Amino acid sequence: MATTSASNSGWTDRILRVVEPLVYGKRWVGITWLTILTVLLSYQALQLEPDAGFEKSIPLEHPYMNVFKQYQSDFGGANTVLVALLQKDGSDIYNGEFLEKLKFVTDEVFYVPGNDRRRVTSLFTRNVRYIEVVEGGLSGANVVPADYQPTQANFDLIRTNVGKADIIGRLVTEDESGALVQTELLEFDPQSGEKLDYRAVAAELERIRGSINSPRKWEYRLKQPVAQEDAGTVVATKFSEPGKMDRWFGKTTVVSANEDGVPITVEVNNRDLDIVEMENENYSETVSVHIIGFAKIIGDVTDATLEVVGFFLLTLLMTFVLLWGYTSSLKLAFLPLACSIVAVIWEFGLLTTAGYGLDPFAILVPFLVLSVSVSHGVQYVNAWVDEIAAGKTSYDASLETFRRLAIPGTTALITDVAGFATIYLIPIDIIREMSLNAAFGVASIIITNKVMMPIWLTYVSIGDVDKFQAKQAKKEALLAGLFRFLAKITRRGPAIVTLLVCAVLLAFSLYKYPDLQVGDAQKGVPELRPDSRYNQDSAAIVENFDLGVDILKVVAETDPEACRFYHTMEQVDRFLWTMQNTDGVQTALGLPTYMKLVYSGFNEGHINARILPRNPNAMALLLSQFPSSTGLLNSDCSAMAMFVFTEDHKAGTIKHIVNAVEAFNTQNAERFANDHPGTDLAVCEEKTQLIRQAGQTALDLKLRNDRLVALDANSEEAKRLKAEAETLQTKLGEQREQISAIDSPCPVNFALATGNVGVMAATNEVVEEQELQVVFWVYVVVILFLWLSFRTLAGVICVVAPLSLVSIMAYAVMAMTDIGLKVATLPVVALAVGIGVDYGIYVYATLVDGIERGLSLEEAMFETLNKTGKAVLFTGVALGVGVGTWLFSALQFQADMGLLLVFMFTANMFGAILVLPALARFLTKRSDGSKPA
Secondary structure, eight states: OOOOOSTTHHHHHHHHHHHHHHHHSSHHHHHHHHHHHHHHHHHHHHTOOBOOOSGGGSOTTSHHHHHHHHTHHHHOOSOEEEEEEEETTOOOSOSHHHHHHHHHHHHHHHTSTTBOGGGOBSTTSTTOEEEEEETTEEEEEESSOTTOOSOHHHHHHHHHHHHHHTOBTTTBOTTSSEEEEEEEBOSBOTTTOOBOOHHHHHHHHHHHHHHHHOSEEEEEEESSOBTTBOTTOEEEEESSOOOHHHHHHOEEEEEEEOTTOOEEEEEEEGGGEEEEEEEOTTOOSSEEEEEEEHHHHHHHHHHTHHHHHHHHHHHHHHHHHHHHHHHSOHHHHHHHHHHHHHHHHHHHHHHHHTTOOBOGGGTHHHHHHHHHHHHHHHHHHHHHHHHHHTTOOHHHHHHHHHHHHHHHHHHHHHHHHHHHHHGGGSSOHHHHHHHHHHHHHHHHHHHIIIIIHHHHHHHOOOSSHHHHHHHHHHHHHHHHHHHHHHHGGGSHHHHHHHHHHHHHHHHHHHHHGGGOOBSOOSSSOTTSOTTSHHHHHHHHHHHHOTTOSOEEEEEEEOSTTGGGSHHHHHHHHHHHHHHHTSTTEEEEEOHHHHHHHHHHHHTTTOGGGOSOOSOHHHHHHHHTTOOGGGSSBOTTSSEEEEEEEESOOOHHHHHHHHHHHHHHHHHHHHHHHHHOTTOOHHHHHHHHHHHHHHHHHHHHHHHHHHHHHTSOTTSHHHHHHHHHHHHHHHHHHHHHHHHHHOOSOOOOEEEEEEHHHHHHHHHHHHHHHHHHHHHHHHHHHHHHHHHHHHOSHHHHHHHHHHHHHHHHHHHHHHHHTTOOBSTTTHHHHHHHHHHHHHHHHHHHHHHHHHHHTTOOHHHHHHHHIIIIIHHHHHHHHHHHHHHHGGGGOSOHHHHHHHHHHHHHHHHHHHIIIIIHHHHHHHHOOOTTSOOOO
8 A cells, every 4th residue: 555755745845945035035026926917918918809719619620621621612611691582471472572681681791801702692693593494405594593683573583493493491491481691601701811700700690680680770970070971971881879988988990081082990989989870771570580699609709708707706705705704804815816817818818829819618727726726726815814813914924825735725726727737638629728728717716826815924913912813713613523423424335335336326327428529519509599589589590590500521532523424423312312212311412402403304304304415425415514513522523422311410410420421431432433443542642642732732732822812923922922823833743743653543432521510520539539648648637636645545546536436426417418529529528637647746745744643534534624724615506506596697608617617616615625634534645654544
C-alpha cells in the first residue's frame, strides 16, 4: 500500500524560500505591477468582440469536410438561410399581395451581407424554370415570367407553371399556401477576405421579417448634417421599438461620402438622432415570415447575451451575499469576488491579445473561470480567518496562509491549466478557442489568487478582533456537531457503505452511458428553447415543405464526361433508389431524377419512358438540358450532387443514413469489379485520393486568384500571390495528368459529404472519436500532477476516483435529460473537472497533514472539515445555487449547462467530503508505514 509523504516538506520549503520574498518583500511594488497589468488587460478586454463563425464550428480536417470544401463552389455548402412566407389563413399564394411580398423578400435576401448571390432561389429567380412537352418536343421558361404584372392572368399562369416545374414541396408548400426563398452564405468575402459578421446578417434577416410582420416602424433621422447627408435624412429603419439603452447608448452607422465622392461610414450616437415611430406601409396581415439558418441561430444566441450577463451578475450577487454571511465581514466577502472578476478581466484581455474573440457558444467559460477562482479565494479567506481567530496579525495571518495553501493551490491550478489545454486536441476551432480561453483564465487565477489576494489580505484590518473571534468560535461550535458526524465516514463500516453506494452509482452510470447521444438528441435547435421563435419557424417550415430543412449532399465522382454513359448513370440511379428506401430519408434527388423526366418528355410524356437511355447520344442530348448552373453537376460532369433529404438531424438518424451510404459505396464497388474484370479497386482508391488532392490544390488556387482581383497588380502582395498561383497551376496540371494516366476502369465513388447534415455527420464522428480520448488525456495530466504533488498512489486514487465517478455520472445525467454530446457541450465535462480537482487537493493535503502530525484518521478528518472542508461545502453550495438560476434562462443551452454544472459542482463537493475520506480509510499510511488509527 502506498504511503503519504511528509507533505513533501523539503521541496515545498525550498520553493517557499524563493517565492515568499517576491510576494511579501516589497508589497507596494507587487501592487503597482498588478495594477498596471490589470489596467492594460482591461483595455484589451474592452476590445473583445463576439466572434461567431460557421467554419470554425466544424472539423475542417475531417475527410467529409475535404469533400465539402472541394465542391463548395459547384454544389454549395451548408451555411444555408431559408425564408418561408406562409398565408395565415391557408389560402393559396396566387394573389397580388403574397407575390408582391415574395418578390420583395427575394430582392432583400439578394442583398443580405455575405450572401452567395448565385445560390438565391425562389419563384422570382431565373434559376427556377419549368419544362413541358409540346408538339415537336420540349418547351421551358421561368416560372414567374420576366414581364410579371399582378393580374389574374399572370396568377393563373404562375399556378400552372409551378405545377409543371415539379417544385411543390420544395419551393412551394404541398397545399400551395406558402413559398420559400433560400440562399447560402459565404464565410469570407472572396475579394476582401474579411470574415462575415453573423450578427449583422441576423439583424438584416430580422429587418426583412419585421418589414412584413410589424405594423409599426421606427425611422432614425439625422438631427444635424453628417458628411453629405442633410439633417432629417433617414439613416436607418427598424421594425422593433428601441429600448432606453438603445436610444441613449446605441449607435447607428451612416453610409455617406466625402467631398470627393469617396464612400465613407460614420457612426452616430442614437441620442443624436430623431427616432420617429410611424405606420409600416409594407405590413401584411395575411402573410407570416419564418426564418432559419446558422446565422439566425447566432443572432438569437447573441441577442440573449444581455440575459446571460444578467444571470452572471445575479450569480455574483448571490455568491457575495453568501460569502458575507459565511465570513461575517463585508471586506472579506468582497475580496474573493474582486480577485475573481480581475481574473476574468485578465482572461478577456489575454484572449484579445492572442487575436481571438468570444464565441457565443463559449459564454460558459468565463463563469467556469470565475467558479474556480471563487473556490480558491474562499479557501484562502477561510484559512486567513482561522489564523486571525487564533490571534495573529493580518500580515502574519496572510503569510501563514500562504505557506499552507500556496503550493497545493498552485498545483491544483496548474493541473487545471494543463487539463484544459488537452481539450485543444479536438480538431475543431471553436473547441480549441474554448481550451485557450479556459487556460488563459485559470493561469490568471494563479496570479490573482496566489499573489494579489495574499498582498491585499496583509492590509485588511478587522475592527473589533475580539468580537470577530467570538463570531468565528460561535460558528465553529454550530458546525462542530455536523463535522463530527461527517468525520465518522472514515470508520470502517460507514466507509464500506459509502464505497458500495459509489459502486452502485458507477454501475448505473455505465448502464446509462450507451444512451448518450453524440450530436443532437432532439428535433430543432437544442441551444434554443423548444418554444423559441427559431424552433417554431423551423417546425413551420418542416411541417409545410415536404423536403424539410436537413440535407445530406453526396457527391458522385467519376471520369470527365462519364455521365454520357449508361453504366455510370445506372450506378447513380441505383444509389438514389437505395437512399429513397432508407429509413430516415424523406426523399432523394439527383441528375438521373430529372434526366428521366426529360426523357419522358421527349417521348410524349409516357410514364413508361421515365428511364435512362442506353444510347450515349440520347444521354448527351438529355445532359444538354442541364447546365452546371443547376447545381446538379459540375462543368465537365466529373462530379454530380445527390440531394438526400432527411426526416430530422438527430444523431441516430444521421449515423444510420451515413452507414447506408458507405455500405452502398462498398457494395457498388465490388459489384462493378465483378462486372469489369480489369478493375483494380486499390488503384481506384488511389485515384480518389489524387482527386481529393487536386481538389485541394484547385481550392488554394481559387483563393489566391480571388484575392488578386482586389489588389494592385504592382503591389508586393499581388506579386507574391501571382507567383504562388502559378506554382499551384503547375501542380494542378501535374495532378490531373496523374489522374488521367490511371487507365483502370473504376466505379462511381459516392463521396461523403456536404450539406448541413454532412457537416453534422463529420462533427458527430469527431466528437465520438475524441470524447473518451480527451477525457483520458485530461485525467492523465491530472494524475501526473497529483503524483508530483503527493508522491503516493494513495493520494492519486483518493482524489481521482471521486472525480472520475462524477464525470461518468455526468454522462448519465446527459443521457437521461436528452443533452446531446456535441461541440458546445463536449468541453463542459472536461472543464468542470477543474472544480473537483481543487476540492480534492485541498481536502487531501489537509487530511494528510493531520495524519502526519499523529492524529487519528477521524480526528484528522474533523480538523480537515474545520479548515478546508467547510470552504469546500460553502463553495459547492454557493456555486450550485448561483448556477441553478440558469435553469430559468431563455436559452436552452444555458439551462442545460446550468443543470449539468449544478450536478457537477455539488457531486464533486460530496465526492471530496465523503468519498475521498472513505477511500483514505483503506489506502493511507503515515510516512513511517504505520496506519492511522
